[in-house]
Amino acid sequence: MLSPRYWIFLIIVLTAVGYSMIRLSQTPEVISSDADPYSYQYMQLENGLKVLLVNTPDADKASAAMSVSVGSMDDPDGREGLAHFLEHMLFLGTEPYPEPDEYQQFIKQNGGSHNAFTSYAQTTYFFDIDNEQLPGALDRFSPFFISPTFDAAYVDREKNAVNAEYSSNLKEDGRRIYSAQKMAMNPDFGFSHFSTGNLDTLADRENSAIRDELISFYKTHYSSDRMTLVIAGDYELDQLSNWARGLFSDIPQREVHFSRPNVPVFVTDQLPMDMNIEPVKELRQLKFMFPLPEIKTQYAYKPVSLITNLIGHEGEGSILALLKDKGWAESLSAGRGLSTDNASTMSVSIGLTKLGLLHIEEITAIFMHYVDLLKANGIPDYLKKEQALQHEMMFRFQEHGQISNYVTRLSSNMLIFPIEDTIYGDYRTDLASDALLKSYLSNISADNMLRTLVAPGVETDTIDPWYDTPIRIRPSSFNKAIEVADLNQLHLPEANPFIPENLTLNSGEATDIPVLLEQAEGRQVWYYAEHDFEVPKAQVLISLQIPDIQTEGRQRLLAKLYTRAVNEALNTYSYPATLAGLNYRLSATEKGLEVAVGGYYDKLPVLLERVFETMQNVEISDDEFSRYKASLQRNLENNLKARPFQRTVAELKNFLIDPSFSDTDLLPLLSDVTLNDVQAFAAGFDSKLASVTYVHGAMSVEDAQQLGALVSHYYPARIAYPATSRLVHTPKGKYQQEVSQDHPDKVMTLYIQGTGSSDLERAEFGLLAQMISSPYYQYMRTEQQLGYIVFATALPQKSVPALAFIVQSPEASPEKMMEHTDIFFRQYASELKNIDEKEYDLFRQGLITRLLEKPKNMSEKAGTFWGDLITGRYAFDTRESIAEQVATIPHARIINLYQQTIMDADSSWLLYSKGSQDVQVEGFEPLSTLDRAALPRFAHPESPLPTEIIKESSSQ
CATH class of the missing domain: 3.30.830.10 (Metalloenzyme, LuxS/M16 peptidase-like)
Incomplete structure (x- = not known):
């Protein structure tokens, strides 16, 4: 039961909403x-x-x-x-x-x-x-x-x-x-x-x-x-x-009247329909689409948002919770589809298990039964008020992200909302009447649906002419009279216990960089008191470093299966927290396991402790394990069907990083993994473990120390920090490797690696990439029309700089792409020399601006510090140091770098996908001729812990 403080807070916030509306009627200001x-x-x-x-x-x-x-x-x-x-x-x-x-x-x-x-x-x-x-x-x-x-x-x-x-x-x-x-x-x-x-x-x-x-x-x-x-x-x-x-002001105002025709989304009496779609990847989805009246004019009440939030709920009593209990589904999402001046749609997508494919009618019946509950009982006021509260908190404590994303949203909103609600329109939620909600619910029915089944091997009888997709469309065969057990498990969610009650700011003393609160062998606790972003939020990031996960492919698979099981076990509990602005993430990384909890800090320790409890006590049934293993296999296989340029970059990284394990490496190892293996992993992974904990936000030093103690209680450090993966040093010579791909497009990825990991070399490569990216795009894409996906970019790995030139084309062969890349290289050599100093300074200042760009929100700032922390850069100055080096680089040095790295290059790797063509690029030897194990590795750069930080943290 929620405390009286919660209801008092709810009244205050909703009263504030009402005040905003009064203010709106008095002035047209945004x-x-x-x-x-x-x-x-x-x-x-x-x-x-x-x-x-x-x-x-x-x-x-x-x-x-x-x-x-x-x-x-x-x-x-x-x-x-x-x-x-x-x-x-x-x-x-x-x-x-x-x-x-x-x-x-x-x-x-x-x-x-x-x-x-x-x-x-x-x-x-x-x-x-x-x-x-x-x-x-x-x-x-x-x-x-x-x-x-x-x-x-x-x-x-x-x-x-x-x-x-x-x-x-x-x-x-x-x-x-x-x-x-x-x-x-x-x-x-x-x-x-x-x-x-x-x-x-x-x-x-x-x-x-x-x-x-x-x-x-x-x-x-x-x-x-x-x-x-x-x-x-x-x-x-x-x-x-x-x-x-x-x-x-000179943009012309055309004297042309334009209005879109008012026609329905579907032809009258066309619905209900069933549709089958055969995918390329191993996908299993059941989708529902319902045409609705227009919703633009109802933006202040957000009736469809309220309805889809309940349909898409993942907590106790939800559609997804029941489908998971039956082993029929893995995921469910619901939301508004298209929205025009005259019509709109609502869409629901359910990710199915293999067993779920055998129960399409029952799944449809469960979904429709939940909708019938909403129609029969209505949506209670406490759920309406909760949504209004959540949206008002999001508005009140919104943090701006990238400025281009923000202005893009605002310009789009100006076409949708009244001007005064350009910002507030996304959040404004007046309490919708029962009559309004019923008017939309009445359109969500078995007689008004397009039901789509996406799965390999479904029956099809025609082809989409644009994408050659096998499909079939039929009148719906849904049996409304079908009986399904356990429908009594469906119910509306209870009041959300994770709505924050304490929104005060408790930050400690301001510092420029994170401070080290605690240090022991294999254990660190870091803290940063946030003062730039005055929001009652925090980010807690925890790295549990486990050497076996880094060095053994089988252990990495076990970690993936284990984290999947924990996340599934937590889902119904944590979903209300997500709605209340508090999120967690548990994932397997190359270092081990990573736990992240972020959002409103009030209930953050409660959620974090529940995550640890579940990690230590997770139970996995035989059926659950079979589903998780099949899902992981499907994901690994689907990764191999990514876009050609993504596949070449993934394979490049797999070859360069040691140790690393590609999807191709992991797939054959998965077949032998058993439930006993995962249970043994869950019980024993903490026997060899080191940890880094970072607390960032509106929490006090004492709060951070308590969270650090919580980590140590559940996962005490037992080893020193393990070694990290290292980067292979590309040898002299030019080497090529084909990446097999079932895709008609062809692709080339040319990789040219630096010689070290100094900040100066990283600055040089970054500046050259800044200068060359636009001309390469212009020549290869606009002038030569070799493909839509074209870019030259910096591609650093493990702090070692590199350049990558990437082209994906429906027509050109990798040989032709490489031929024109060489032509471009020769042309740009003279262009680079002819750039005047004023233009060169603009490039240099542009890169410095990008490097020194201020974080736009707390999460971004925490992520920047965490990136340095987890790689051992304890001065937390990567961007600043590289920017300082950029400012010192003369034009002549970039000309020399270009000559040595590109024109006189004695080391480069070419990865390509040939489509249906037979390819051998001249001048490149097969990458398979290299003995990867014998190639040298770059040393890992790690700075010592600054003594002044240790002293400062110990005094605190």
Whole structure:
């Protein structure tokens, strides 16, 4: 039973919500949390463009986003993918900046990033950049919406990039399922159409040139009154306002009336339907989709969110808890699907076991019975108030993440919510009436559903023409009269015991870096009092270092099975904590086991102790073990079906890191693992164990010491810290390795390793990667059209720097990719020498900005410190030290590095996937000719514990 303090707190918070609503009616200003350090100003330009300005004090990055109320559902008939193609084209030149790489080069050069996406109803463009460079970025961004050139040469080339993007997703089950389900929808409903585009849909036709249609589509839909702009930076709001007016007032307001047709998602009387989809990977899913009335106007009440939160609940009495008890399901998720001005959908996805495939009718009956409970009994007020409370706490204590993500969300929200609720709309939850909830619940019925079964070997009779996915669509065969045992186990969740009651800040004395509170052989407890982010939260990170897991593949499998069993045993208990903003994670890592608990700190020790109790007392039945083992095997096999470029990078890391175990290595070991083996592991892994505990947040030193004592009570250190894995030093010579892949695309990954792990060399490689990434992309993707997935990047491993050049293509062979990479290398050698010092300084400052970018929330800050701590960097200065080195690197040194590392390279590895072609890249020997065991390893860099930290912590 919850204490009276909980109900008092609930009343206070909900009263605050009511006050916000009163305030809303008095002023059109954007509502923000009192704890939000940002300032906001809304304005509307004379051309109708809605603009939100955001002052971000002391920010090192600035950002902007533009959302346009047009998406793939607005593609003209027969021109599927046109909206997406248009999104690509706006990056490839404008009248003030006609060069196709100008925008990207400027953003990258100044430490930024950029992207865009096309959804079914919106298209959004965004960037972030060094704060000082915001004016230049806006000057290059605004012409996208005023004067794009649509250069005919690049129109023709970029079709190939769109087609390559389409090809890269042909084996992606998420895309295949998404596309297949559209085939069951009303063909007059715009969402049902193919959305990516390919060479057929974007081809020139008689009396229909694709460039002309692009321009026509742009002039129809890219109208200022259908756009929303957000600009954020560490500038006065008046200055941001001047830039908005000066740069975006010329966006034309088109005199074109546009409205989407009001057609239903499914044809009348089409439902209920059953659909079968055969996946590429070993997937087993049962999906339900229900068409609902529109929900946009009900955003303040969030009725569908409340309903899906209950359907997707994982605690006692839930649908998932009962399905797991029966051994039929592994997971369940529920949520809103699409949402337009006239319609919406709700979706439920259940991850099935093999046994569950035999009980589809019973699973459907259980789901429908739970919905019937909601219809018959209604949703009690305490659950409505809990959701309102949870959302209000999220709003009150929200922490900003990456600024580009934030402004992108805001620009999108401005198309959805009233302006005053641009921020608050995601959280605002007024108490929904029973009548409103019933109006949506009434649409969740067996007579109004698309039921989809995704599994290998299902019966199919036709093919999705876009992704070649085998499917079958039939009238639903669900038997409503089927009887299922144990339906009485279903019930609504009780009041959430993890709702925090204490939200005071208890942080200790401020320090620049974490302090060491306790130190003994094989045991450390570290602490950092958070003062930058004043939220009642904490992060506790615990590394249980177990040498056998690091050195033996079989032990790593046992660790994976053990953590799966513990997580399953904890699920019903911990799920309410997750809803209340308190999460835990238990995972197997290369060092051993890692426990992380984070969120509102009030009930954090309670959850952590329950995690430890379960770890020490977990019980696993024969049936459970069989399911966990089958699930692990399926995951390992599915990993081998990842995208080609991901597979090559994974295999590269597996060869480089010693010891390491690839999915291919682990699969044959799994067959011999028994339940007794896992039970023996659970009982004995702590016999050889060392630990690192890190407490970060609004907790006191005493709180941290108590948590450290809790770790020692359950898992006392018994050994010194074990050695860590090391990186193989690539020998002289050029070597190649094929990575087998069932995918039509071809890929190359060229890896060039540094010679050491000094901060200076890491800085040099990072700076060269910063400089070369945009030109390589421009040459290989935009100019040569060799693929959609193209990038040059820094790829450090175990603190050793490296460069990687990666291309995935539907057409080009690895030989051709490598041939053009060599051509690029020769061309860029002269370009690099000709970069003037002013431009070079911009690259250098851009990298420094990225390295020194401040954490945006407590979790990110804790993760940064933890990264240094777990690798033995006790000065906690990796980024700062590398940034200092970057500032000292002259242009001539980068030219010399390029010559030695790339032009005169005597050591590089090429991993490739050949598709259906026969490949042997000239100049590279087979990697199999190397004796991996005989290759040297890099020493692990580890700094000593600073004595002043030890003294300071001992005095505390």
